[in-house]
Amino acid sequence: MKLDAKIPEGPLESKWTKYRSKVPLVNPANKRNLEVIVVGSGLAGSSAAASLAEMGYKVKVFCFQDSPRRAHSIAAQGGINAAKNYQNDGDSVYRLFYDTIKGGDYRAREANVYRLAEVSVNIIDQCVAQGVPFAREYGGLLKNRSFGGTQVKRTFYAAGQTGQQLLLGAYSALQRQIGMGNVQMFARHEMLDVVVIDGKARGIIARDLVTGNLERHFGHAVLLCTGGYGNVFYLSTNAMGSNVTAAWKAHRKGAFFANPCFTQIHPTCIPVSGDHQSKLTLMSESLRNDGRIWVPKKAGDTRHPNDIPEEERDYYLERRYPAFGNLVPRDVASRAAKERCDAGFGVGNSKQAVYLDFKSNLINKYGRAEAAKLGIQNPSMEKLIALGKEVVKEEYGNLFDMYKQITGEDPYEVPMRIYPAVHYTMGGLWVDYNLMTTIPGLYALGEANFSDHGANRLGASALMQGLADGYFVIPYTIGAYLSSEIKTKAIPTDHPAFEEAEKNVKSTINQLFSIKGSKSVDYFHKRLGKIMWDKCGMARNEKGLISAIDEIRALRAEFWKEVRVPGSADEFNPELEKAGRVADFLELGELMCVDALDRKESCGGHFREEYEEDGEALRDDDNYKYVAAWEYKENTQWNLNKEDLVYENITIAKRSYK
Amino acid sequence: MSGTMNLTLKVWRQKNKNDKGAFATYQVKDISPDMSFLEMFDVLNEQLISKGETPIAFDHDCREGICGMCSMYINGRPHGPLKGVTTCQLHMRSFHDGDTIVVEPWRAQAFPVIKDLVVDRSSFDRIIASGGFVSVNTGNTKDANNILIGKEDADEAFSAAACIGCGACVAACKNASAMLFVSAKISQLAMLPQGDPERKRRAENMVETMDEEGFGSCTNTGACSAECPKEISLEHIARMNREYFGAKFTSQNVK
Structure with missing residues (x-):
C-alpha cells in the first residue's frame, strides 16, 4: 500500500493556514447528526471531545478510569512549550519547529511539526482563558523556564504539576459539555475492538468495567486518544492502567503501526x-x-x-x-x-x-x-x-x-x-496530516500517534502535542472526512459487523477464563518487561533482538496455556482487564523488536550498539530516513511500508549538543 | 533500611454494591519497608490468586500521588497515617513488624461501594459539570499575557487547583460533606479574572448539585483539610461561603 501523508502543497509557513481555510466544512445542522466517538480522556481526548462538542457534533467519550480527570496526562510535571517569545530571547515558531525536528533526530515530518509549533501559541491562550493557574511574575505576566534540547526559555508551567493543571482545564471544558448534554461520558469503560464497516471505522465494542457487559457504540468517526505503550516494559513512569489495547485492536483491524521501536527512556x-x-x-x-x-x-x-x-x-x-x-x-x-x-x-x-x-x-x-x-x-x-x-x-x-x-x-x-x-513512546499509529490512520474514519491523537516527535521527544512537548491535536488540529481536519459523511445515517448496532466484533471480544474473554493456569497476569507482564528492557531498551543489538523475538513468542505461548484469571466476566474484575492488556503487549513487544531489528542505524531513543561513533548515535540517512509503518498480517506477521521523509526546509545534519 | 515485616491486614470485602460486606483477615510476610502500601497489596493479591481466591479490588492508577484514583481508609484515616500523602505514596516504612492494619473503602452515601475498596465517585464529576469551569469555547481567546494576574492571586488559585478529587475530604468528614472539594474549584476560579463573569451562577449551581448528590453539611470540624493529601486549606471553604452567600443575596435566578 502506498502511504499518502496528504501534506498540503505550498511553502511550509502557509501550509496550515491555507489548508485550514480550504478544508471542507460541515454545516451546523448536519453536525448535530454526526456522531464522534473519543476513546481516552487525557489531554488529547478531553480537548478534542470538548472542542468537537462545542462545534455541535454529538460526542461520546470513553475512559477506563473512574473519571476523565484521572488520565495519565495528569502526571506530567515540568511544563508545556510554546513559541511565545515572551522572554525576548530569540524564540520563534521556526525555532521551536527546528528544535523539535533536530531533537527528534530528523525522523519526524516537517509539515506536522511546523503546524505544531504554530498552534503552540494558541494553546497557552486557551488554557489561560480556562483559568489554568500558570506560574506568574509579580507583575502578573506569565513565567517561563528552560527544558532540554533548547537554548531559549519557552516552557510554561505550574510548579511541578503542569500536566495536572492543563488536564483539569481540558476536563472542565469537557465536563461543561457533559453538563450541557453535548457529550455522553462513559467512565469505567474499556474499548476492546473497533468496528469496521465497508472499510470505514463505524464504532467500537466497549466493556462496562463495573457490570462486565459488552456494549456496542456507533460513530461516524472514532478518535483514539489512548496514550502510549510504555507499559510493555512493565516498569515505566506510565500509570498502572496505561495500555496499548485500543491502538492494538485498531492495528489488527488494519491501522498501520509506525516506528514502534522509538521509545523514550x-x-x-x-x-x-x-x-x-x-x-x-x-x-x-x-x-x-x-x-x-x-x-x-x-x-x-x-x-x-x-x-x-x-x-x-x-x-x-x-x-x-x-x-x-x-x-x-x-x-x-x-x-x-x-x-x-x-x-x-x-x-x-x-x-x-x-x-x-x-x-x-x-x-x-x-x-x-x-x-x-x-x-x-x-x-x-x-x-x-x-x-x-x-x-x-x-x-x-x-x-x-x-x-x-x-x-x-x-x-x-x-x-x-x-x-x-x-517514559514515553514516540511510535504509535501511523496518521496522515489530518491525523487519520490507514482506516478511514479512524483517527489517532496525542501520544497514541507517531507524528511529531521523530525518534526522540523534547521535554514539555508531549503536553503541547496532545492539546494541539485536540484543540486546534482535529476540529478542522475532521471536516475533510465528515463533510462527505453527512448522508450516512447512524448505523444500527445490530449490523453484522457489530455482532461479529462483539462475538470475537467475548470469545477472547472466555478463552482467558478457560485456561485456568497456574500463573498470574503480573508474572507474565514482569517477564515480558525484563526481556524488553534487557534487549529492546536503552541499547539494542542484532543478536539480542533476534533472541528477544524468540523469547517473546515462547512467553506468549506460555501465557495462553498457563495464565490464571480469577473471578468471572460479569463483574468488576481488574485481573481480567490486566490479562487482556498483557495479551496485547505480548504481541506489540514482538513488533517493537522486529522494528528495532529492521532499523540498522542509531537515532534518538533507538540506539543500536553496532552503529555508533565515539559513543554517539550514528544515523544512516541514506537508508533509513523513513517512517516504518507496519501492516498487520495474520499470526503476528507484518509487512513493512515506508513513508519517505522529505526535508525541504531543514538541512539535515549530525545532531550535536557539544 | 531495617529488616522486613510480617503484618496482619483486616480488609473490607464486599462483592458488589448490593452485598452487605464484611472484614476478612489476611497475613502478609517479608514486606520490605521500601514497598509502597499498594505494592504490599499487590503482594497480597498475588498470594490470593495463587490460592485460587478472589483478589481484593482497589482503585489506583498513577501511583505518584496525582491522579486521585487511590482511596483506602487505613486505620481510621483516609490515605493512612501521614500528612499530605496519598495511599500510593505511603510506604511501608511507616509501619512496624507485627502491626495489624485495618483497610476500608471511603464511606459516604454519595460514594456507593462498587466492590471491596472501590467506590463510585462520579458525583464529583457531576458537581464540576454543573459549574466548575470557565465558559470559553476553543479559540475564543486573546493573547495570554493580556490577562494580568498578580503572583499572589495566581499562587492562591494554584493552591486550590491542586485538588486531586480523590474524595478523602468526604471520607474524613463525620457528615460526609464535600465542601472542601467544591470550595477548591469555586475558590480557584473566584481568585481569577477569567472566572469572574460566572462567579454567582457557579457558586449557586455547584452548591445545589452538591446537596442533590447527598453530601452532608459542613460543621467546620476541619477533618477534611487535616486529611487532605494535597493540604487544601479551610480558607477555601470560607471563600466559598462568601461567594455563595453573596450570590444568594443578589441572585437573579432564585430557584
Whole structure:
C-alpha cells in the first residue's frame, strides 16, 4: 500500500493556514447528526471531545478510569512549550519547529511539526482563558523556564504539576459539555475492538468495567486518544492502567503501526528499589535547570555524596556536552548515565544510579540572588541555603516531597539518586496530516500517534502535542472526512459487523477464563518487561533482538496455556482487564523488536550498539530516513511500508549538543 | 533500611454494591519497608490468586500521588497515617513488624461501594459539570499575557487547583460533606479574572448539585483539610461561603 501523508502543497509557513481555510466544512445542522466517538480522556481526548462538542457534533467519550480527570496526562510535571517569545530571547515558531525536528533526530515530518509549533501559541491562550493557574511574575505576566534540547526559555508551567493543571482545564471544558448534554461520558469503560464497516471505522465494542457487559457504540468517526505503550516494559513512569489495547485492536483491524521501536527512556527517574517495584516515578526534566548531574571520579567510590569534594566529582554531561550541559535531550542524557554506570561509576546500593545535585544552585544561584534582593551583606552558608530552599520549594516543591516520600531521603540535604526509565513512546499509529490512520474514519491523537516527535521527544512537548491535536488540529481536519459523511445515517448496532466484533471480544474473554493456569497476569507482564528492557531498551543489538523475538513468542505461548484469571466476566474484575492488556503487549513487544531489528542505524531513543561513533548515535540517512509503518498480517506477521521523509526546509545534519 | 515485616491486614470485602460486606483477615510476610502500601497489596493479591481466591479490588492508577484514583481508609484515616500523602505514596516504612492494619473503602452515601475498596465517585464529576469551569469555547481567546494576574492571586488559585478529587475530604468528614472539594474549584476560579463573569451562577449551581448528590453539611470540624493529601486549606471553604452567600443575596435566578 502506498502511504499518502496528504501534506498540503505550498511553502511550509502557509501550509496550515491555507489548508485550514480550504478544508471542507460541515454545516451546523448536519453536525448535530454526526456522531464522534473519543476513546481516552487525557489531554488529547478531553480537548478534542470538548472542542468537537462545542462545534455541535454529538460526542461520546470513553475512559477506563473512574473519571476523565484521572488520565495519565495528569502526571506530567515540568511544563508545556510554546513559541511565545515572551522572554525576548530569540524564540520563534521556526525555532521551536527546528528544535523539535533536530531533537527528534530528523525522523519526524516537517509539515506536522511546523503546524505544531504554530498552534503552540494558541494553546497557552486557551488554557489561560480556562483559568489554568500558570506560574506568574509579580507583575502578573506569565513565567517561563528552560527544558532540554533548547537554548531559549519557552516552557510554561505550574510548579511541578503542569500536566495536572492543563488536564483539569481540558476536563472542565469537557465536563461543561457533559453538563450541557453535548457529550455522553462513559467512565469505567474499556474499548476492546473497533468496528469496521465497508472499510470505514463505524464504532467500537466497549466493556462496562463495573457490570462486565459488552456494549456496542456507533460513530461516524472514532478518535483514539489512548496514550502510549510504555507499559510493555512493565516498569515505566506510565500509570498502572496505561495500555496499548485500543491502538492494538485498531492495528489488527488494519491501522498501520509506525516506528514502534522509538521509545523514550527518561534520564531522571527514581531508581528501582527492589523486586516488589510496580512502577517508576519521574523527577521532572525541569530539575535539570537547577540540578547538576554527577558521579564520583573514582569507580566504586562508596563515600557519602556530601563527603566527596568538588574536584573528585565528574559532572559528565557538562564535560561531554559543554554547549547544552545538563540540558541535553533525554536520549543523550540517558545513554550518558548508562555509560557511566556500566563503567562502574554508578552510586547507591544498586550502583545503577547517578546524582542530581541541587546544592550549588541552591546556594549560588538562588541563595545569593535572594540575599542580594533582601540586602543581606555577607550571608552565612546556612542563610544562603535557607533562602535558596525557599525558591526551589516554590519551583519544584511537590517533586522534592515526592522524592522524599519514595526514597526516605531529603533531596534538599542529599543529592537525588536518579536513573533512566521508560517514559514515553514516540511510535504509535501511523496518521496522515489530518491525523487519520490507514482506516478511514479512524483517527489517532496525542501520544497514541507517531507524528511529531521523530525518534526522540523534547521535554514539555508531549503536553503541547496532545492539546494541539485536540484543540486546534482535529476540529478542522475532521471536516475533510465528515463533510462527505453527512448522508450516512447512524448505523444500527445490530449490523453484522457489530455482532461479529462483539462475538470475537467475548470469545477472547472466555478463552482467558478457560485456561485456568497456574500463573498470574503480573508474572507474565514482569517477564515480558525484563526481556524488553534487557534487549529492546536503552541499547539494542542484532543478536539480542533476534533472541528477544524468540523469547517473546515462547512467553506468549506460555501465557495462553498457563495464565490464571480469577473471578468471572460479569463483574468488576481488574485481573481480567490486566490479562487482556498483557495479551496485547505480548504481541506489540514482538513488533517493537522486529522494528528495532529492521532499523540498522542509531537515532534518538533507538540506539543500536553496532552503529555508533565515539559513543554517539550514528544515523544512516541514506537508508533509513523513513517512517516504518507496519501492516498487520495474520499470526503476528507484518509487512513493512515506508513513508519517505522529505526535508525541504531543514538541512539535515549530525545532531550535536557539544 | 531495617529488616522486613510480617503484618496482619483486616480488609473490607464486599462483592458488589448490593452485598452487605464484611472484614476478612489476611497475613502478609517479608514486606520490605521500601514497598509502597499498594505494592504490599499487590503482594497480597498475588498470594490470593495463587490460592485460587478472589483478589481484593482497589482503585489506583498513577501511583505518584496525582491522579486521585487511590482511596483506602487505613486505620481510621483516609490515605493512612501521614500528612499530605496519598495511599500510593505511603510506604511501608511507616509501619512496624507485627502491626495489624485495618483497610476500608471511603464511606459516604454519595460514594456507593462498587466492590471491596472501590467506590463510585462520579458525583464529583457531576458537581464540576454543573459549574466548575470557565465558559470559553476553543479559540475564543486573546493573547495570554493580556490577562494580568498578580503572583499572589495566581499562587492562591494554584493552591486550590491542586485538588486531586480523590474524595478523602468526604471520607474524613463525620457528615460526609464535600465542601472542601467544591470550595477548591469555586475558590480557584473566584481568585481569577477569567472566572469572574460566572462567579454567582457557579457558586449557586455547584452548591445545589452538591446537596442533590447527598453530601452532608459542613460543621467546620476541619477533618477534611487535616486529611487532605494535597493540604487544601479551610480558607477555601470560607471563600466559598462568601461567594455563595453573596450570590444568594443578589441572585437573579432564585430557584
